[in-house]
Amino acid sequence: MLKLDIQLFAVPARKISKTSKRMRRTHYKIEANGTVKCPKCGAKIRPHRVCPECGNYKGKEVIKTKEAE
Numbered sequence: 001m002l003k004l005d006i007q008l009f010a011v012p013a014r015k016i017s018k019t020s021k022r023m024r025r026t027h028y029k030i031e032a033n034g035t036v037k038c039p040k041c042g043a044k045i046r047p048h049r050v051c052p053e054c055g056n057y058k059g060k061e062v063i064k065t066k067e068a069e
């Protein structure tokens with residue numbers, strides 16, 4: 001392995017431009033965790049729960065929704 005003798009230092013806030021800081025922070029995003037696709041309508045739903053879009057669970061219509069009527 002190539003070992004590089006690089007030390008990383010903390011950079012003072014005033015040395016980082018607003019643009020540079022904002023560009024870096026574009027990668028900081030919140031992701032919705034634990035979503036699966038509904039097998040019937042394809043909507044993003046939480047696992048092991050009735051789909052709020054089509055009202056289906058395990059291939060059966062469990063609750064009535066506006067779409068099903």
Ligand SMILES: [Zn+2]
Binds near residue numbers: 038041042051054
């Ligand atoms: Zn659905």
